[in-house]
Amino acid sequence: METLVVEGLSFTYPACREKALDNVSFTLHNGDFMVVCGATGSGKSTLLRMLKRELAPFGEMSGRIMLGGRSVEDFSDREAAQKIGYVLQRPEQQIVTDRVWHELAFGLENLGLDTGVIRRRVAEMACYFDIEDWFERPVSELSGGQKQLLNLASVMVMQPELLLLDEPTAQLDPIAASDFISTLARLNRDLSLTVIIVEHRLDEVIPVSNKLLALEEGKLLTCGPTRESVDLLRSNLLLREAMPVPVRIAGELGADRDLPITVREGRRFTEEFCGNSIRSLPEPENVLDGEPEPALEFSEVYQRYSRELPDVLSGMNLTVNTGECLCILGGNGSGKSTALGAAAAINKIYSGAIKVFGKKLRDYRGQELYDGCLTMLPQDVQTMFLCNTVREELKDADLDAFPYDLTPLLDKHPYDLSGGQQQLVGLARVLSAKPRLLLLDEPTKGLDARARRLICEVLHKLQAGGMTLVVVTHDTELAAMLADRCAMLFRGEIVSCGTPRQFFSGNSFYTTPANRMTRGHFDGAVTAGDVVVLCRLNAAADRNRREGEYSC
Amino acid sequence: MKSFSEYNPITVALWYAAVILPAMFILHPALTALSIVGSVLLHTVRTKSLRGNLIYFILFFAIALLNPFFYHNGVTILFFVNDNPITLEALLYGFTASAMIISVIYWFRSFSAMMTSDRLLYVFGSASPKLALILSMALRYVPLFSLQIKKVNDSQKALGLYREDNAIDALRGRVRVFSILVTWALENGVTTADSMTARGYGVGRRTYFSIYRFTRSDRILLAVTLILEGLLLAGAALDALKFSFYPAMTGTWSPMTAVSLAAYTALALLPTIHRVTEEFAWKRLLSRV
Numbered sequence: 006m007e008t009l010v011v012e013g014l015s016f017t018y019p020a021c022r023e024k025a026l027d028n029v030s031f032t033l034h035n036g037d038f039m040v041v042c043g044a045t046g047s048g049k050s051t052l053l054r055m056l057k058r059e060l061a062p063f064g065e066m067s068g069r070i071m072l073g074g075r076s077v078e079d080f081s082d083r084e085a086a087q088k089i090g091y092v093l094q095r096p097e098q099q100i101v102t103d104r105v106w107h108e109l110a111f112g113l114e115n116l117g118l119d120t121g122v123i124r125r126r127v128a129e130m131a132c133y134f135d136i137e138d139w140f141e142r143p144v145s146e147l148s149g150g151q152k153q154l155l156n157l158a159s160v161m162v163m164q165p166e167l168l169l170l171d172e173p174t175a176q177l178d179p180i181a182a183s184d185f186i187s188t189l190a191r192l193n194r195d196l197s198l199t200v201i202i203v204e205h206r207l208d209e210v211i212p213v214s215n216k217l218l219a220l221e222e223g224k225l226l227t228c229g230p231t232r233e234s235v236d237l238l239r240s241n242l243l244l245r246e247a248m249p250v251p252v253r254i255a256g257e258l259g260a261d262r263d264l265p266i267t268v269r270e271g272r273r274f275t276e277e278f279c280g281n282s283i284r285s286l287p288e289p290e291n292v293l294d295g296e297p298e299p300a301l302e303f304s305e306v307y308q309r310y311s312r313e314l315p316d317v318l319s320g321m322n323l324t325v326n327t328g329e330c331l332c333i334l335g336g337n338g339s340g341k342s343t344a345l346g347a348a349a350a351i352n353k354i355y356s357g358a359i360k361v362f363g364k365k366l367r368d369y370r371g372q373e374l375y376d377g378c379l380t381m382l383p384q385d386v387q388t389m390f391l392c393n394t395v396r397e398e399l400k401d402a403d404l405d406a407f408p409y410d411l412t413p414l415l416d417k418h419p420y421d422l423s424g425g426q427q428q429l430v431g432l433a434r435v436l437s438a439k440p441r442l443l444l445l446d447e448p449t450k451g452l453d454a455r456a457r458r459l460i461c462e463v464l465h466k467l468q469a470g471g472m473t474l475v476v477v478t479h480d481t482e483l484a485a486m487l488a489d490r491c492a493m494l495f496r497g498e499i500v501s502c503g504t505p506r507q508f509f510s511g512n513s514f515y516t517t518p519a520n521r522m523t524r525g526h527f528d529g530a531v532t533a534g535d536v537v538v539l540c541r542l543n544a545a546a547d548r549n550r551r552e553g554e555y556s557c
Numbered sequence: 558m559k560s561f562s563e564y565n566p567i568t569v570a571l572w573y574a575a576v577i578l579p580a581m582f583i584l585h586p587a588l589t590a591l592s593i594v595g596s597v598l599l600h601t602v603r604t605k606s607l608r609g610n611l612i613y614f615i616l617f618f619a620i621a622l623l624n625p626f627f628y629h630n631g632v633t634i635l636f637f638v639n640d641n642p643i644t645l646e647a648l649l650y651g652f653t654a655s656a657m658i659i660s661v662i663y664w665f666r667s668f669s670a671m672m673t674s675d676r677l678l679y680v681f682g683s684a685s686p687k688l689a690l691i692l693s694m695a696l697r698y699v700p701l702f703s704l705q706i707k708k709v710n711d712s713q714k715a716l717g718l719y720r721e722d723n724a725i726d727a728l729r730g731r732v733r734v735f736s737i738l739v740t741w742a743l744e745n746g747v748t749t750a751d752s753m754t755a756r757g758y759g760v761g762r763r764t765y766f767s768i769y770r771f772t773r774s775d776r777i778l779l780a781v782t783l784i785l786e787g788l789l790l791a792g793a794a795l796d797a798l799k800f801s802f803y804p805a806m807t808g809t810w811s812p813m814t815a816v817s818l819a820a821y822t823a824l825a826l827l828p829t830i831h832r833v834t835e836e837f838a839w840k841r842l843l844s845r846v
């Protein structure tokens with residue numbers, strides 16, 4: 006049965022000439038799982054908000070939205086709130102109350118249900134989401150992933166017919182994101198819940214969806230079964246960039262249908278595409294010549310936040326050479342951000358020594374350390390912004406030297422920028438002190454593929470200009486593209502360190518999708534680019550061999 | 558097995574009121590003695606250790622002995638210090654007042670351990686659901702803000718903007734952090750508001766849910782508390798609990814005095830007795846396993 010019918014939906018924001026949405030129509034059946042994709046500013050979030058009456062932006066709208074055969078306009082406030090669930094991006098800010106159980110009950114309290122009903126529904130939901138263990142805890146003690154699961158559960162407790170999610174995993178680490186998506190898939194499968202999800206990292210969510218809707222500048226590009234849409238979109242470079250790695254590789258290699266969407270299918274695709282007479286690419290030459298000069302040294306560093314708590318860093322040793330880019334990877338709570346904070350003299354260590362450019366941290370007096378020596382880009386760049394416009398924010402910064410043109414953004418309020426733009430402004434801001442060593446904490450968190458590539462390019466240029474970079478990240482693909490060396494932090498210690506190729510080929514789980522896809526077929530292919538190059542080389546070799554056989 | 562702190566918070570809060578208010582307002586040596594015995598016993602049974610009591614022990618004697626040295630009223634002179642008489646009445650008054658103060662401190666020590674923020678919230682919430690929601694949101698914002706303050710502090714420090722070596726710069730740093738925090742709070746408050754409207758906030762009359770039930774055992778405990786308190790207050794109203802220290806100690810005595818004091822004994826020892834009997838019952842049940 007048709008659940009949701011959207012007909013000719015158009016929307017214009019006040020004082021805007023272009024339509025944010027232009028004649029969008031689609032139909033969803035009961036139990037459909039639809040992914041909405043598109044570049045930043047293509048109208049994804051606007052579309053989602055239009056479907057939730059309470060959150061619909063103010064402006065000029067035309068078209069019809071029908072849910073379960075009735076126009077959404079005709080719903081009472083109560084029905085509208087109950088039938089359509091909405092989960093937003095930031096896990097922290099969506100939570101209203103102080104305890105987990107109270108948060109679960111919040112929506113039902115609003116509907117005015119009596120205690121007995123609320124008790125039963127809350128118990129049922131806590132059971133389904135397996136949150137009994139933290140049922141009575143204060144919400145401030147939960148991890149980001151738990152918070153987002155709580156947000157989902159407290160929407161599901163209202164028993165919606167349609168669930169809308171606006172980039173729910175953008176602020177989560179990869180493991181929590183994957184957990185969240187599998188919970189969604191389970192809800193969809195077990196309860197035949199209709200789901201519409203807006204995402205820009207599509208690796209996890211495309212394989213569990215059955216429909217894909219793509220938007221470009223407010224216009225519908227395609228809406229249909231996932232595989233057909235993926236095949237249709239292969240030539241759209243902007244959208245392909247956001248697709249799962251196997252799709253990107255196959256698209257790049259010119260495949261025109263049945264594009265692989267999972268690692269398993271990608272694996273079969275590469276094996277069928279070419280042989281493996283050339284198994285690996287040559288290791289890039291080490292560009293640093295002469296004796297490497299250490300920019301940052303950790304020796305036997307121990308850190309804990311208070312006497313009663315366990316060590317966060319326990320005997321960490323690490324050397325970063327001048328001019329190189331080192332990525333520190335590791336799970337949640339492995340001490341990555343703490344290590345970075347220790348290097349920036351924000352977190353105090355209780356044993357060991359940290360040297361910056363050969364000088365111990367405690368020998369730096371006053372602001373000497375932050376003046377032309379070292380700066381840190383925090384994980385949440387919003388914690389830096391103080392002024393009302395980007396221009397004021399960047400008044401000390403040398404905009405000409407920054408490898409990206411920020412002039413179009415200068416008159417905007419920093420909070421009005423997209424995540425990627427905020428990150429770039431933050432970066433320009435920290436560079437105004439002209440540091441030689443730049444520390445970055447999760448620079449690509451919550452960014453779409455295009456913004457990630459942009460950040461990556463900017464960082465490459467900065468490094469080429471002689472800057473030393475230390476990047477803490479969960480993003481294995483970023484590390485593979487960016488780093489000269491990668492280091493794995495586990496329980497406060499560096500357990501392995503090497504060039505991306507050595508590092509990721511040595512790991513079998515904690516590695517890039519491209520590497521998982523080609524493991525055993527190729528050696529040391531870690532980025533989508535590597536795989537594409539190897540496939541082309543091998544295909545050419547296969548052709549040459551075949552021609553050789555014919556000519557004999 | 559249900560421990561005393563697992564009763565409905567309203568029952569527990571009423572019991573505390575029933576036991577603390579008489580201890581504070583009826584100055585009677587016997588009643589104060591019962592209050593201090595009850596409160597210290599409850600604390601000891603609950604924590605199962607004698608540590609952390611020394612400071613209160615010292616405080617008890619310090620307050621008690623202070624009175625006779627400054628106040629010389631009373632007819633029974635014990636001895637003289639610098640030609641000032643130290644009287645038995647002043648000494649006993651000191652002990653009674655001190656016992657009252659220390660016992661109230663002990664009642665509140667166990668009160669704050671038993672009545673966690675969510676239980677207190679429930680007590681207020683049953684008076685007004687709106688107030689309860691506001692308090693709950695406030696409790697949620699305290700840890701959220703302190704975490705954000707730390708983040709802002711750290712990022713400003715790493716920018717080299719945060720000089721702590723002189724007072725004016727340090728103050729300017731604080732002002733900057735506060736200003737960033739306000740912008741952040743306003744901006745992110747929009748998300749919270751969206752999340753509230755999306756879940757139907759304001760569509761109609763709200764109910765108030767809590768995980769606490771009012772069970773049969775709560776009704777029994779509440780009834781017992783009210784009956785005992787009634788007997789005690791009846792005694793007080795009938796002047797059966799009058800006691801004066803100066804110039805000589807005189808107290809009224811009637812059968813009602815005995816009834817009131819017996820009622821307060823039962824009231825003050827209620828959780829302790831409850832605890833001990835529950836433990837015995839639990840051990841007996843376990844022995845059958």
